Amino acid sequence: MKLTKSILAAAVIAGSLGGAAVAQDKVTIGVSVPAATHGWTGGVNYFAQQAIDRLSTTYPNVDFVFASAPDSPKQIADIEDMVATRNIDALVILPGDPDAMTSAIKQVKDGGKFVTVVDRQLSINGVENLYVAGDNPGLGANAAAYFKEVLPEGGNIVILRGLPIPIDQQRFDGFMGGIEGTKLNVLAHEFANWNRDDGFKVMQDFLTRFPDIKGVWTQDDDISLGAIEAIRQAGRENDMFVVGGAGMQQILQRVAAGDKLTPVDVSYSPAMIATAIELTTAHLVSNVQVSGRYILDSTLITKDNAARFLDADSPF
Amino acid sequence: MTASAPETAGKPARGFRIDLKTAGPLLALALLVLLGITLNENFFTYNNLTNVLARSSFIGIIAIGATFVITAGGLDLSVGSMAAVIAGVMIMVMNWLIPSLGIGWSVVLAGMLAGILLGGVAGVFNGMMITRGRIEAFIVTLGTMGIFRSLVTFLANGGTLSLNFQVADVYRPVYYDGLLGVPYPIIVFAVVAIAGEIVMRRTTFGRHCAAIGSNEQVARYSSINVDNVRLLTYILQGVLVGVAVLLYVPRLGSASSTTGVLWELEAIAGVIIGGTMLKGGHGRVWGTVVGVVILGLIGNILNLQSLISPYLNGAFQGVIIILAVLLQRGRRNG
Numbered sequence: 001m002k003l004t005k006s007i008l009a010a011a012v013i014a015g016s017l018g019g020a021a022v023a024q025d026k027v028t029i030g031v032s033v034p035a036a037t038h039g040w041t042g043g044v045n046y047f048a049q050q051a052i053d054r055l056s057t058t059y060p061n062v063d064f065v066f067a068s069a070p071d072s073p074k075q076i077a078d079i080e081d082m083v084a085t086r087n088i089d090a091l092v093i094l095p096g097d098p099d100a101m102t103s104a105i106k107q108v109k110d111g112g113k114f115v116t117v118v119d120r121q122l123s124i125n126g127v128e129n130l131y132v133a134g135d136n137p138g139l140g141a142n143a144a145a146y147f148k149e150v151l152p153e154g155g156n157i158v159i160l161r162g163l164p165i166p167i168d169q170q171r172f173d174g175f176m177g178g179i180e181g182t183k184l185n186v187l188a189h190e191f192a193n194w195n196r197d198d199g200f201k202v203m204q205d206f207l208t209r210f211p212d213i214k215g216v217w218t219q220d221d222d223i224s225l226g227a228i229e230a231i232r233q234a235g236r237e238n239d240m241f242v243v244g245g246a247g248m249q250q251i252l253q254r255v256a257a258g259d260k261l262t263p264v265d266v267s268y269s270p271a272m273i274a275t276a277i278e279l280t281t282a283h284l285v286s287n288v289q290v291s292g293r294y295i296l297d298s299t300l301i302t303k304d305n306a307a308r309f310l311d312a313d314s315p316f
Numbered sequence: 317m318t319a320s321a322p323e324t325a326g327k328p329a330r331g332f333r334i335d336l337k338t339a340g341p342l343l344a345l346a347l348l349v350l351l352g353i354t355l356n357e358n359f360f361t362y363n364n365l366t367n368v369l370a371r372s373s374f375i376g377i378i379a380i381g382a383t384f385v386i387t388a389g390g391l392d393l394s395v396g397s398m399a400a401v402i403a404g405v406m407i408m409v410m411n412w413l414i415p416s417l418g419i420g421w422s423v424v425l426a427g428m429l430a431g432i433l434l435g436g437v438a439g440v441f442n443g444m445m446i447t448r449g450r451i452e453a454f455i456v457t458l459g460t461m462g463i464f465r466s467l468v469t470f471l472a473n474g475g476t477l478s479l480n481f482q483v484a485d486v487y488r489p490v491y492y493d494g495l496l497g498v499p500y501p502i503i504v505f506a507v508v509a510i511a512g513e514i515v516m517r518r519t520t521f522g523r524h525c526a527a528i529g530s531n532e533q534v535a536r537y538s539s540i541n542v543d544n545v546r547l548l549t550y551i552l553q554g555v556l557v558g559v560a561v562l563l564y565v566p567r568l569g570s571a572s573s574t575t576g577v578l579w580e581l582e583a584i585a586g587v588i589i590g591g592t593m594l595k596g597g598h599g600r601v602w603g604t605v606v607g608v609v610i611l612g613l614i615g616n617i618l619n620l621q622s623l624i625s626p627y628l629n630g631a632f633q634g635v636i637i638i639l640a641v642l643l644q645r646g647r648r649n650g
Contacts, residue, residue, distance in 0.1 A: 035469075036469050036474035036475075036573055037573055037574065038572070038573065038574045039475060039476055039572060039574075041474075042469075042472070042473070042474030042475040042476075042572070042573070043474075043475065045474045046473070046474055046475070161626075164627065188622060189626065190618075190619055190626045190629075191626055191629070195574050195577075196568050196570065196572075196574070197568070197574075197575070200371070200567065200568065201371060201615060201619070202619055204367050204371070205364075205367075205615075205616055205619030205620055206619065208358050208359075208361070208363065208364045208367065208620065209356060209358060209619070209620050222574075225568065225570070226568060229567065229568055233492055250476075250478065314475075316475050316476075
């Protein structure tokens, strides 16, 4: 008992000394992300935790509150709790459904907190102090540029889309805009829900339906993995190539190995959450100006630069 | 137009009428096949039909288990999540055994055994909570649905569990190869279906299921051990989920938190389309097979045509499902 007390006392003294050293009080940052329902959000959770661990060691006076929510009501409850019980100074949020979350996030902002929104645009402009996102139209456009380059004579392609939400539409529009005026012919596009099993099914049926396919754009690596198995089953690996998106390790390894079926990938890294947490922390501990919009490039990953994107520890 | 079939059949002799009306799901299936043939010439090819049947086999095998559970007046919402967690554990077991057993069939067989065992254990847990714990089946399996789903997310560390590359190559033929041109998943599906039909129609267990589902009190007074029969249906369901996963894992060699999402609803829909009553008391295993094949064909046909916008896929599915059940409505009312 006595021992615990003295440890506590020591901790308090150490804490106040540490605080004095940087001449600043303790700050608390809330981080709210959607639950890991698919590979990409799994990556978001992983990179968020990793950034929090790293920054907690670097800045002992910064506290983090991390919450992962399966749906919007839970995510709203999470951020309400963060404000009410943990007295956060800043909120970093990747809203599962931005439209449903907008007013709740606005309340946090109106309460005088610093708000960082990640990946998904809120339905009202100017709520967030800082916006960090990937480039969805660019993801489509960069993929389209690759198709144009390798199929200059044109050819038949099929598209496997994600879920019917705005992100998917932006990617799709970006791609369709990119191939406008070329001889590339989109035979069909269907939703594969960013899911391997659906990717397999839809691709199997596309292969049944179309005897001549030169290229497949899945805009997501989970869908790609399903589609690749369907193509292997049909024995048509040599007739076409598949371009996904996101930068999943399994696909990157194939790209790095020079696989003909998956020659390239387009990055859309879940690590953007780490970028957002870093910037927000920098703002709170040193008051550097970070407000604004940060759009991370959706880079084309080829055999030559794949090594730069490989990360053996990433679960995504 | 389709709904009028039972009415016109209502006039003739009783025996004939019942014949036509139990054929409701078959009629829906036939119409769907006709639609497929008119929409795309590749629909009625051997390759396409085996594709659809092979990928329907997971849901099909699970739905046969669900037919017993539902016939006995129960419900199991956990099957989709259970499939995911079994797939995850199977992959982990196989990866873990490679150093001691080496790359080969022994690893795969050990994985299969682990999968079936885990399915049985999960079934025992569901069944014990429902029959001994006296908790509503809906609540128990809603709870285990969440538990299993989180477990697989936890095991996969939020990402994806992948089977060792070389073992995946050994295991792969289980989904992609077959006997005399018939893929193994279809063969297993057929064997389970025939066995299920025999158990439901010809064994005491099958009759007890129907008796309990139609009136639990009467069944109890008829000295049927209601709790044990119910428990058995959940164990059977768990084991069949295990069997389905044995066929699922070799397809993509991976499991994640998205594996098996909504399979429980697809299985239940297949059972009901097939003519089993949701409130229990009457089960038709062959009907379930037809129901699951109908669901599989709907998805296939939607991908083979370009008349219906992909935005309307859900609506088309809904219409077909309601139509298929409507065909049977005529049977009960008319």
